[in-house]
Amino acid sequence: MHGLLGLGLLLLGFLVSSPALLEAQAHSPFSSVTPDDRPVVLITGSTDGLGRELALELGTWGAHVIVHGRNEERGQEVVDAIEADGRGSARLFLADFGELAQVSALAQEIRAHYDRLDVLVNNAGVGPGSPGHERVLTQDGYELRFQVNYLAGYLLTRELLPLLERGVPSRIVNVTSRNQQTLDFADLDMDEGYQGGAAYGRSKLAQILFTMDLAEELEGTGVAAFAVHPAPAMDTEMVRQTGSTPQSSVEQGLASVLQVATEAGLESGQYFHELEEREAHEQAYDPEARRLLRERSDERIDRALNR
Numbered sequence: 001m002h003g004l005l006g007l008g009l010l011l012l013g014f015l016v017s018s019p020a021l022l023e024a025q026a027h028s029p030f031s032s033v034t035p036d037d038r039p040v041v042l043i044t045g046s047t048d049g050l051g052r053e054l055a056l057e058l059g060t061w062g063a064h065v066i067v068h069g070r071n072e073e074r075g076q077e078v079v080d081a082i083e084a085d086g087r088g089s090a091r092l093f094l095a096d097f098g099e100l101a102q103v104s105a106l107a108q109e110i111r112a113h114y115d116r117l118d119v120l121v122n123n124a125g126v127g128p129g130s131p132g133h134e135r136v137l138t139q140d141g142y143e144l145r146f147q148v149n150y151l152a153g154y155l156l157t158r159e160l161l162p163l164l165e166r167g168v169p170s171r172i173v174n175v176t177s178r179n180q181q182t183l184d185f186a187d188l189d190m191d192e193g194y195q196g197g198a199a200y201g202r203s204k205l206a207q208i209l210f211t212m213d214l215a216e217e218l219e220g221t222g223v224a225a226f227a228v229h230p231a232p233a234m235d236t237e238m239v240r241q242t243g244s245t246p247q248s249s250v251e252q253g254l255a256s257v258l259q260v261a262t263e264a265g266l267e268s269g270q271y272f273h274e275l276e277e278r279e280a281h282e283q284a285y286d287p288e289a290r291r292l293l294r295e296r297s298d299e300r301i302d303r304a305l306n307r
């Protein structure tokens with residue numbers, strides 16, 4: 001058996017207390033299955049921070065984790081830890097999301113290695129950066145946060161939809177933020193008035209518009225899409241770079257993402273603020289904004305990939 005319900009039941013144990021989690025794991029429906037039957041979970045940006053913790057946790061639940069990042073040494077360390085634990089299995093794929101050709105190549109490699117995907121977690125991201133830092137453009141010429149946090153995940157998800165459709169019931173989880181700022185379609189790369197926090201907030205709202213689109217488009221297919229703000233200012237590299245004091249632990253964010261990735265009974269298209277379903281920024285419910293974002297995203301991808 002593979003599928004989300006079993007993982008969801010284990011999640012309930014996790015949320016109650018960790019002895020309960022251990023108990024649940026002892027009865028995991030995945031502990032006795034062959035690797036081919038494991039739920040397959042891809043977590044982008046799982047070489048550090050929240051993604052890394054999620055990879056290690058789902059490994060202990062018996063999942064096969066596709067670990068992704070840019071740093072081979074840190075990625076291999078995550079894979080080795082999952083393999084050494086023995087309950088799950090893992091494999092590392094490298095790609096820099098600052099270059100869309102690498103994102104497309106990653107999707108191609110994953111399609112070559114796997115015939116289905118149960119959960120895709122779009123987690124890789126660049127934070128607001130240190131105060132006063134300069135605007136950065138990617139290899140493709142787009143504003144860094146817009147591309148790494150949103151556009152790369154858009155492309156990866158679109159290119160992996162056939163695998164997710166073969167994994168139904170399957171899920172796409174976009175790890176977003178409570179920092180959501182209105183997208184300006186006349187200046188998506190923030191040529192004017194660049195500010196790291198605003199660029200970050202726009203990219204995080206773009207992920208939510210995409211989630212709403214996916215939910216509508218995939219209705220009835222068994223592939224569900226969610227967006228989640230994990231926790232405020234977790235103690236990760238992203239937050240440390242801003243120079244601010246962390247306000248929450250990675251474990252807190254982990255519980256939020258685990259819930260949307262695995263718990264049964266959720267409705268596709270929901271936005272979660274930590275463990276609670278909430279309304280997202282109003283632009284997420286504007287069909288014209290979503291249409292524009294889709295159009296601009298496809299144009300940018302076609303240009304970068306010479307299509």
Ligand SMILES: NC(=O)c1ccc[n+]([C@@H]2O[C@H](COP(=O)([O-])OP(=O)(O)OC[C@H]3O[C@@H](n4cnc5c(N)ncnc54)[C@H](OP(=O)(O)O)[C@@H]3O)[C@@H](O)[C@H]2O)c1
Nearest residue numbers: 045047048049050070096097123124125233234236237238
């Ligand atoms: N930290 C918070 O308080 C907070 C709050 C709300 C939402 N979030 C969201 O949670 C997610 C994880 O954040 P985190 O705090 O865990 O950050 P983190 O510790 O800085 O980890 C970010 C991950 O993304 C990867 N990444 C960064 N740039 C990349 C690129 N160009 N190409 C490919 N991978 C790249 C990093 O890889 P490298 O190791 O190679 O850099 C790393 O694995 C993000 O989407 C973030 O927006 C975080």
